[in-house]
Amino acid sequence: MQKRTWLMAAAMLASVAPSAAQTIYPLNRAEILEGSRFDFKVEFPNAPTSADVKVTINGKPVNEAFGREAQFVQNEEGQKHSALWLRGAQLPAGQYAIEATQGSEKATVNWTVYATEARKAKNVILFVGDGLSVAHRTAARILSKGWEQGLYGGELAIDDMPNMALISTSGTDSIVTDSANSASAYTTGHKSCVNALGIYCAKNALTLDHPKVETISEVIKRKRAGMAIGVVTNSEIEDATPAAMVAHTRRRSDFNDIVKMFFDVQPDVIMGGGSPNFLPKSTPGTKRTDDLDFIAKFKEAGYALATTKTEMNAAVAGGSKKLLGLYNTSNIDGAFDLRLAKKGSISKFPDQPDVVEQTKAALEMLKGAQDGFFLMVESARIDKYSHSLDWERAVFDTIMLDNAVKAAKDFAGDRNDTLIIVVPDHAHPISIIGTYDDDRPGQLLRDKLGTYNESLPPNYGPRDADGYPTKLDTSRRLAVAFGSYPDTCDTGRPYLDGERVPAVKGPDGKTNIANEKDCTGPLATRKQGNLPFDANSGVHAADDVLLTAMGPGAERFRGHKPNTFVFRVMAEALALGGK
Amino acid sequence: MISHRPHLLPTLSRRGLLTGLAALPVSLRAFAAEAETLTFDGLYKSFGVLGFQFSDRATFLRGKPVRMLGYMAPPLKPESHFFVLTREPLAICPFCQSDADWPVDIVVVFMRAATPMVSAGQKVAVSGRLEIGSATDAETGFVSQIRLVDAGFHSV
Ligand SMILES: [Zn+2]
Numbered sequence: 063m064q065k066r067t068w069l070m071a072a073a074m075l076a077s078v079a080p081s082a083a084q085t086i087y088p089l090n091r092a093e094i095l096e097g098s099r100f101d102f103k104v105e106f107p108n109a110p111t112s113a114d115v116k117v118t119i120n121g122k123p124v125n126e127a128f129g130r131e132a133q134f135v136q137n138e139e140g141q142k143h144s145a146l147w148l149r150g151a152q153l154p155a156g157q158y159a160i161e162a163t164q165g166s167e168k169a170t171v172n173w174t175v176y177a178t179e180a181r182k183a184k185n186v187i188l189f190v191g192d193g194l195s196v197a198h199r200t201a202a203r204i205l206s207k208g209w210e211q212g213l214y215g216g217e218l219a220i221d222d223m224p225n226m227a228l229i230s231t232s233g234t235d236s237i238v239t240d241s242a243n244s245a246s247a248y249t250t251g252h253k254s255c256v257n258a259l260g261i262y263c264a265k266n267a268l269t270l271d272h273p274k275v276e277t278i279s280e281v282i283k284r285k286r287a288g289m290a291i292g293v294v295t296n297s298e299i300e301d302a303t304p305a306a307m308v309a310h311t312r313r314r315s316d317f318n319d320i321v322k323m324f325f326d327v328q329p330d331v332i333m334g335g336g337s338p339n340f341l342p343k344s345t346p347g348t349k350r351t352d353d354l355d356f357i358a359k360f361k362e363a364g365y366a367l368a369t370t371k372t373e374m375n376a377a378v379a380g381g382s383k384k385l386l387g388l389y390n391t392s393n394i395d396g397a398f399d400l401r402l403a404k405k406g407s408i409s410k411f412p413d414q415p416d417v418v419e420q421t422k423a424a425l426e427m428l429k430g431a432q433d434g435f436f437l438m439v440e441s442a443r444i445d446k447y448s449h450s451l452d453w454e455r456a457v458f459d460t461i462m463l464d465n466a467v468k469a470a471k472d473f474a475g476d477r478n479d480t481l482i483i484v485v486p487d488h489a490h491p492i493s494i495i496g497t498y499d500d501d502r503p504g505q506l507l508r509d510k511l512g513t514y515n516e517s518l519p520p521n522y523g524p525r526d527a528d529g530y531p532t533k534l535d536t537s538r539r540l541a542v543a544f545g546s547y548p549d550t551c552d553t554g555r556p557y558l559d560g561e562r563v564p565a566v567k568g569p570d571g572k573t574n575i576a577n578e579k580d581c582t583g584p585l586a587t588r589k590q591g592n593l594p595f596d597a598n599s600g601v602h603a604a605d606d607v608l609l610t611a612m613g614p615g616a617e618r619f620r621g622h623k624p625n626t627f628v629f630r631v632m633a634e635a636l637a638l639g640g641k
Numbered sequence: 642m643i644s645h646r647p648h649l650l651p652t653l654s655r656r657g658l659l660t661g662l663a664a665l666p667v668s669l670r671a672f673a674a675e676a677e678t679l680t681f682d683g684l685y686k687s688f689g690v691l692g693f694q695f696s697d698r699a700t701f702l703r704g705k706p707v708r709m710l711g712y713m714a715p716p717l718k719p720e721s722h723f724f725v726l727t728r729e730p731l732a733i734c735p736f737c738q739s740d741a742d743w744p745v746d747i748v749v750v751f752m753r754a755a756t757p758m759v760s761a762g763q764k765v766a767v768s769g770r771l772e773i774g775s776a777t778d779a780e781t782g783f784v785s786q787i788r789l790v791d792a793g794f795h796s797v
Contacts, residue, residue: 347745
């Protein structure tokens with residue numbers, strides 16, 4: 063989210079004068095899976111000729127090191143730089159020093175190309191909790207397991223896993239990242255920049271022309287004929303995290319191109335929202351700008367199509383092994399709306415599966431794959447609801463993620479051949495600071511806040527069989543604070559009439575102001591924002607996130623790691639290294 | 642959460658087509674009086690994953706003058722021939738959180754003359770001739786399914 067940030071980032075990239083030194087892609091300290099494909103590019107400022115520059119890899123000329131001929135482009139795209147390109151490069155394991163010399167300027171980067179040993183896991187299931195922060199997790203445990211005298215009534219499925227690591231999520235351009243860049247680190251093992259998927263952010267003007275790095279789906283499809291791939295989300299399928307499985311673009315909003323990339327890679331199971339980008343432009347409701355009919359194309363390629371939960375279950379029961387499931391034109395509704403509030407788009411799409419049902423269906427279809435499977439499951443709206451400061455919806459979707467992980471753990475059982483990883487892609491600044499108690503004296507929301515020993519436990523309604531509380535608008539509620547917000551009004555209560563809208567555009571059309579809808583009522587409190595005036599929702603945080611894992615290969619997770627390490631562990635568990 | 646327009650739009654201009662029409666001395670109020678009112682809720686009879694079906698009323702009103710209430714999406718230029726009409730103000734549209742682009746049930750408005758835009762989020766009444774069916778704007782590549790053309794608007 064936060065398009066403003068990406069556009070600014072893109073604009074800055076475009077306007078910055080050629081940097082003093084030449085830039086080598088992949089960037090310094092890249093860790094590259096042996097035999098995976100990447101585009102090698104060196105950019106030289108001030109558009110020199112090929113005679114003016116020299117590039118070596120461990121002292122050898124580029125052509126010799128890669129065994130293929132690199133292309134030199136002077137004045138690339140008419141810009142004031144030249145470029146040396148070698149698309150689809152591969153290298154054997156080892157340490158590499160790359161030197162690019164231009165006149166008296168020398169730039170050096172170092173890469174590690176790592177091999178993988180014997181295969182440890184037949185299957186890998188990667189759960190991404192988008193925006194999942196520690197407080198979401200704590201709140202999910204309180205809501206779904208209960209709390210009494212300092213102890214929880216039980217552990218979440220995501221808690222009860224033997225391995226854990228603290229993960230940092232930064233990108234190449236920013237300490238605080240977005241979901242495209244961070245998901246891309248998991249699916250490629252390379253750091254990238256805000257708004258980008260499966261590429262390094264170079265000077266190319268066209269979003270699809272930047273130097274690419276191979277995704278785990280592409281490596282598997284290229285090397286493992288018998289292995290299946292699944293991509294499951296409750297966002298639009300073209301959105302950042304699922305797109306990271308297949309996409310190479312500098313701009314995550316290239317939805318129509320991303321649909322084509324899904325078709326090119328052909329993951330076996332594809333489920334989410336976002337159908338309009340599959341429909342030819344002649345169909346009312348489409349968002350395509352061409353005549354391509356990707357519903358028809360996937361059907362021709364042997365996919366069953368499901369547009370409802372009923373159709374999804376029928377496809378599973380009918381033995382489908384390839385499924386395109388599109389259940390909403392936009393995002394699939396979150397657990398809070400599916401179960402309690404019935405707002406969002408429930409009236410338009412009454413038969414949508416939740417992430418748990420999608421996960422179970424995907425496992426059913428993938429588990430027969432002869433050489434195992436790789437499944438990515440995203441609970442996407444933890445992030446989206448945190449942007450709108452609607453913590454109850456975010457926490458319901460955390461419980462939903464946990465139930466999906468439980469389904470995967472049930473599948474993995476005692477088979478000891480399935481690596482399960484649960485990881486957020488970045489954090490939101492969110493914390494639990496006590497409880498609001500309507501019985502406390504005073505008229506203001508802050509009068510109702512009990513802190514420390516004055517915070518009585520919440521009295522949410524009884525939990526249903528899936529661990530969701532059945533009543534949230536009770537007299538004692540968690541007090542949850544966000545660290546980043548626009549001008550807004552806080553009610554201290556759940557938003558039963560639909561997702562919270564913290565701010566709206568003001569009269570000048572630029573500044574965002576509090577949404578007056580939330581500014582009246584018994585406890586409504588006006589809060590002056592701490593974000594720039596053009597922000598209308600919360601922003602991501604740089605805080606590290608918690609990864610938990612189990613199964614063969616999971617023992618590699620300990621201490622603190624960069625997000626790219628998640629790719630490495632999965633590639634090692636599946637032994638994806640080598641030609 | 643949408644704070645910017647999709648990249649498709651910026652160069653839009655229908656000057657060539659509309660110069661002639663701009664001269665027509667049609668009073669907006671008179672035009673509005675004879676126009677049938679169409680609502681966002683009344684545009685489609687089915688709203689599905691695989692596309693929409695226009696309502697019988699929308700189909701019946703095709704080519705006829707209609708009046709619609711909606712919100713002006715944040716305009717690209719202070720004065721334009723073109724804007725996007727949405728069911729909800731975009732900044733507070735619950736369906737607008739996907740980063741990529743518009744809600745699916747937008748109506749594109751082509752005015753009979755370049756007109757000063759009002760500030761984003763302003764509720765407007767638009768009167769124009771209803772066009773339905775896929776059309777691609779030659780200059781921008783912007784694809785629309787439902788349009789009000791030869792239109793005018795006023796704030797409400
Ligand atoms: Zn986000």
